[in-house]
Amino acid sequence: MRLEAAKRFERGDGNRAIAADLLVAVRPVEWQRQAWWQGGSAGLESKAPQSLPQPGKRQSTQLERELEKEPLAHGREDQGWTLARTKTVIGRQFHVSHMVQGVWKNQLWPR
Structure with missing residues (x-):
């Protein structure tokens, strides 16, 4: 167009x-x-989307530790992690704004 x-x-x-x-x-x-x-x-000309910020090794380790605490430790009643909840933890922990798609693309959620 x-x-x-x-x-x-x-x-x-x-x-x-x-x-x-x-x-x-x-x-x-x-x-x-x-x-x-x-x-x-x-x-x-189309401007390609900027790449999403990716966590370093240290941040990945910190995030894993936070997510191992289960959602209850982060104020959630039930014990299920969702992409949106993981996004919130990332934002609070690292002051980085991710979209849910970024959490999915960078595989930052608990598996």
């Missing part, structure tokens, strides 16, 4: 026409036009 929009920007097509043809809202087309204006077609 971005590359098609760039071709249309070069031709001088309006934002509304581009949005209607590409079946998107006008606002994203406006943002893309701004990026195109500032950086040309290169300004519209």
Whole structure:
């Protein structure tokens, strides 16, 4: 979509026409036009997501020790670990914000 929009920007097509043809809202087309204006077609290239922070060896060991304490030690009534609960422990212990997907991808939950 971005590359098609760039071709249309070069031709001088309006934002509304581009949005209607590409079946998107006008606002994203406006943002893309701004990026195109500032950086040309290169300004519209996809920026890969940044990699998630991964714990070092020491932090992994600390996390394992915390998770061995069971959820009750962390204020949970039942004894089940979930990705969301593991995420909370990581945030509290290391002051690092992970998304649940990051906990899953980095395999940080108890198995």
